[in-house]
Amino acid sequence: DAGVIQSPRHEVTEMGQEVTLRCKPISGHNSLFWYRQTMMRGLELLIYFNNNVPIDDSGMPEDRFSAKMPNASFSTLKIQPSEPRDSAVYFCASNLAGGYTDTQYFGPGTRLTVL
Amino acid sequence: GDSVTQMEGPVTLSEEAFLTINCTYTATGYPSLFWYVQYPGEGLQLLLKATKADDKGSNKGFEATYRKETTSFHLEKGSVQVSDSAVYFCALIPRGGSEKLVFGKGTKLTVNP
Numbered sequence: 001d002a003g004v005i006q007s008p009r010h011e012v013t014e015m016g017q018e019v020t021l022r023c024k025p026i027s028g029h030n031s032l033f034w035y036r037q038t039m040m041r042g043l044e045l046l047i048y049f050n051n052n053v054p055i056d057d058s059g060m061p062e063d064r065f066s067a068k069m070p071n072a073s074f075s076t077l078k079i080q081p082s083e084p085r086d087s088a089v090y091f092c093a094s095n096l097a098g099g100y101t102d103t104q105y106f107g108p109g110t111r112l113t114v115l
Numbered sequence: 116g117d118s119v120t121q122m123e124g125p126v127t128l129s130e131e132a133f134l135t136i137n138c139t140y141t142a143t144g145y146p147s148l149f150w151y152v153q154y155p156g157e158g159l160q161l162l163l164k165a166t167k168a169d170d171k172g173s174n175k176g177f178e179a180t181y182r183k184e185t186t187s188f189h190l191e192k193g194s195v196q197v198s199d200s201a202v203y204f205c206a207l208i209p210r211g212g213s214e215k216l217v218f219g220k221g222t223k224l225t226v227n228p
Binding site: 004031059101105107 | 147149151157158160161164204214215216218219220221
């Protein structure tokens with residue numbers, strides 16, 4: 001079975017540019033999560049969707065960040081305009097049934113560098 | 116709010132040594148508890164989990180027991196291997212409300228031959 005797929009794996013861009021990260025969850029999974037990993041803040045949830053609907057976006061740092069899930073098999077995280085402090089590894093995860101006992105499966109991550 | 120505290124690393128051990136990585140949590144009610152592992156350059160993988168008090172999660176020789184009295188979920192392995200070198204994250208999902216994983220800061224383990 002294919003796991004969670006993320007693209008690109010690496011992205012280098014200049015400050016002010018728009019960045020779009022993509023995620024394909026595991027087929028049949030109902031919830032999708034976007035996390036950010038930095039040395040300073042560790043792993044933190046940005047937003048999550050259930051059945052394509054955003055449920056909790058309290059972790060989205062500011063209006064420059066937006067996320068969409070137009071269908072069950074695709075999600076994007078967009079940063080516009082990007083800033084050097086956005087440099088991090090961004091992970092997408094999905095789970096099947098949701099709820100607090102269910103395992104989340106992580107993608108390999110996108111390493112973003114903003115110069 | 117909900118939080119996870121795990122021992123600071125890095126931890127360096129010799130092969131076949133005993134491993135303990137401490138993890139304590141703060142949460143309302145009884146959360147589900149998880150250990151994830153991140154190998155270099157990869158995403159996180161679930162190592163084990165426990166969803167109620169006194170449950171023991173186990174996988175690949177690793178174990179952790181959900182202790183509600185001490186709000187702890189310490190990770191143990193009796194004999195580590197070089198291939199266990201990775202970063203280990205303790206995490207929780209609170210019961211009720213948001214499904215978000217709340218992570219500890221991670222503990223880097225290096226096992227030398």
